[in-house]
Amino acid sequence: MSDETTASAARATAGAIGHGTLVDPRGLSARTDRAGTTRPAVVRTLAFLRKLYGLVQRYFPQFLIAGIAFAILKVYANGGLTLMGAQIKNALVLGAIYALVAIGYTMVYGIIELINFAHGDVFTLSGFYAFVIAGLSGGAIGSLATHSGIGLLLALLIIFPTTMVAAGFTGVVIERVAYRRLRDAPRLAPLITAIGVSFLLEGLMLVIFGADNRPTKLSSWITGRAVRVAGVDVNWKDIFVVATALGLMFSLGAFVRITTLGKAMRATAQDRSASLLSGINVNRTISATFFIGSALAAAGAIVYSINYDLIQWNLGYQLGIIAFTAAVLGGIGNIVGAGVGGFIIGVISVFGGQLAGGEWSNSLVFAILVIILTFRPVGLFGVDVTTRA
Amino acid sequence: MILTKRLLPVVGVMGIAALSACGTSSTSSSSSGGGGGNLASCQGTFTVATDLPLTGGDATDGPPVEKAAHLAVTQALANKTLGGCTLKYVSKDDATVLKNGHDPAQGAANITALSGDSSVVGVVGPFNSSVAVAEIPIASQNHLPLISPANTNPGLTQAGTSASIDTNSLYPGVHSYFRTIGTDITQGEILAYVATKELNFTKAYAIDDQETYGKGLSTFFQKSFTADGGTIVGTASLPGTTKQFQTQVADAQSKGAQVIFFGGTSGNGCGILRSQMPASIPELGGDGCQDNKFITDAASNAAGAQVTSAPDASKLPTATKFYSDFKSTYNEDGTESPYTPYGFDGMNALIQAIKAVLTANNGQPPTDPMTFRDSVAQQLHKLNYPGATGTVAFDKNGDTTQPGFSLYTINGTAWAPKQLLTADASGKVTVAS
Amino acid sequence: MTGTAAVLTGADAGSGMPVLELREVDVLYGRVQALRGVSLTVGAGEIVALIGSNGAGKTTTLRTISGLVRPSKGSILLRGQPIHTLGAEKIARLGVGHAPEGRRLFGRMTVRENLDMGAYSRKDRAGVRSDFERVYELFPRVKERSGQLAGSLSGGEQQMVAIGRAMMARPTVLLLDEPSLGLAPIVVENLFAVIREINQGGTTVLLIEQNALLALNTARRGYVLEVGEVATSGPSQELLRSPEVQRAYLGM
Ligand SMILES: Nc1ncnc2c1ncn2[C@@H]1O[C@H](COP(=O)(O)OP(=O)(O)OP(=O)(O)O)[C@@H](O)[C@H]1O
Ligand SMILES: [Mg+2]
16 A cells, blocks of 8 residues: 555656656555655645644544633733633623524434524524514513513513514424425425525515614613622623523423433434334424424524614524534534534634634634534534444 | 616717807807906806705705705895806706615716706715715816715825725816815814813724725724824724624723724614623714614613714804704704705805806806816815805815814714814814804 | 244134235335335234345335335225325324334434333323333343443344334334344344244234245245235245245245
């Protein structure tokens, strides 16, 4: 093997020098070769690159963690504890929202291997649902929320379930109308359909709610500072966002682990026809997956509104891609991975933005996407394909 | 639309042809009287026009300015400012249904049509810088004086000040463009003055929206702020779609910024940034932020924004008569748009220049319409006229020598003008009212 | 062999209503015809074997019965009721258990969860619990491994779980697709003993098996499929004596 590649590399050089012929393509794919003293530089470089690739691939999580730790420490060195603390807070809040959206991507991918491009727009649409519901009967829920502690609790108990159920049904309808018939079609068909659904939803929202961002007025629901740690104001709002995300994620984890429907989801994700043979209603299970994924996106949209007080027709486009990156980072199909991935992406975009400049935040996130797809397509907590029965 | 665009060059050429052919027809009642500088002997009718967005989404921008310009014509006729000669007034709308507001292509078509009319000696307009970019070359080729009451883009007159405008290519013919309002360079100077002298800040953090206007304004502000002794502790350039500014706000706070400057528009996040800032740190911005969207977006945090925008001349003693005349003519206050008196001054500047041309030419209009227009432009450069907004005079670029901007803050639920500040050629800022 | 006597006590296929009946079933995969006019019956309490060479259409037959594939012609009756228009999960609920080719376990779920899934549609908790016990009794190895991920089991253990999972629905008919595939001879022997035990418990079995001798010794009757068509059928002993079967499937 080694001899032959050396030989072919030599032939390649000879050919290139002597006759000006095309380089033997095999010469470019030469394996590492210890004996070769006459190897051309290109082969040596390629061997080195391949080694580097293998190294990065193998220690990807370590590299990532080291990079993040470095970024956080660098921010600490530059701006001190307060800046570091403030940015960690920002990263957690942003990460919580990304995580909630990422879960929907990962669940749907896990069960029907579809990148549901419309998911980001379901997030946006849910924001508008919350906006409309909060504005019903002259903003009665809003006045309730700002009235007293109990009022706030009641308002949250109204807005969360109603919005999440409405969003859940939206997801179910999308699956039923757009994806179900294409379930056994070639992969590209549902993918393109998903992009179409995304455009359709964006167009609808643009027409109905206009091009401008709409203030949702949800930011006044939760106000005030909870604690001040190391000079960082941690507001109730921040705590609420992160706690809601974590609470919902743990509930989902328990649901999928313990309940019959949750198990049916996992079973369907692993083997659809075996699930059918076990009497699992696969259609209903897939519907349930869309319902839950969309409902979590809706929860994300509500906490987004409470935190940022705005919603806009195209908000989910970019946020969707970022959340999708989080899902890929965690290992698409892996719910825990999506949650963790969301927070990691939050950290990357905030600390990356701090260190490299805000204009680089998104580019960094997408660079991460490319890096994962190159070095570790299965993500951090990737599904081990060999254990698939 | 496409048709109009295609016809443009044709119409332009036809306009010039028409000019040279029947050039003398309407102004040729000349040299019969001959009494040196005697305007009473003047004979002829010249046309002055406005080109402003009057309909669609811009229906609040153009109409009051148009009315003010029209008022200036009416008063000149009543006062026989041009003696025996009279003025005809034409109003053009550069807004289209397609664009739901100002449309550069429509502006170009309007200027082409006006250029082709040999009786037209000058135009007040346009309102928007993008329209100006389309109109200036046509006006330049046809020697037609244009006086804008609202264009703030410095690139229209000063080469190298705007990333998106090639200034030199705007003037293929003569330089006949003027404006009665200051540029964003002045706006930056005045914002820096407010930050350093009025608010006593020494550390600022600057964010822009990556667009020509926002980046430009931010650069001008930073330059002046540093020149005034302040320090820019940090900058960020974020796309207009940005909805989260916390990272930058935290960065600014940790660097000890006393104020965050935003170069950009409300559509690109000026108000959203405000809503995510601590109330204790004020936000500083330019005219792109001064609208209702800012107030909606900034929500409960809206107070604490300090923004420069169109000079509000309503409190100037020189403007008292204009506003009372406006009120008695139109039964409107004329204060809802700050640009209104600048339209009035623009038209008066044009009339005064025409008067100067006539006086210099023995009370008679020049026989060649091109010569007439060139003479008007020359007189505009020499002009020093006490207008409603202050002294109206132009430098060699056609920019006003007394550019001003007003500071606005949010008072309850609306923007309220505070002091009017003006800057001189050296960048020295004074409080005018 | 040991099972033969037990099988002979089962109901005769000809008498009474068959539990499962295929009538003139055609199956198309796109333009490829996999089954051509396949008719077969399985009587209550029988073990019926389905043999044939690779690609003959055995798996397709079972998948068609289960509703994973739709016949383009013909009908399938379960206890006299047509089922070929129903969805696969409905057919499973009506009492057709299927341990598919290649086991198809839920590899990232535990053994217990796999069995749980088998009982997915059942509401009688007590019955499910006793069926768990029964499966654990039949396959003590499965009980030992109940907390382990199914994907990490050995091939034999996986096959036991696959059969156990199908049994958890308490099916009237159990479809087994090459349960012996890839297993050591001793394991195969044990497995078939259990299959006979299951049958003695009252479950009708339709069995695909490459080892024709083993299949026909276990089953009461058999069908031979060739290129999507039933070539011959009859009682196992007759088939074992048939020269064609001997030549083609018994290597004699
Ligand atoms: N999904 C499919 N699409 C197209 N053709 C298929 C499909 N599944 C099976 N076939 C074809 O149908 C025929 C019957 O296949 P089947 O799997 O039923 O054979 P089998 O008898 O079970 O063979 P084996 O003993 O190898 O398991 C084969 O020719 C096969 O290639
Ligand atoms: Mg098979």
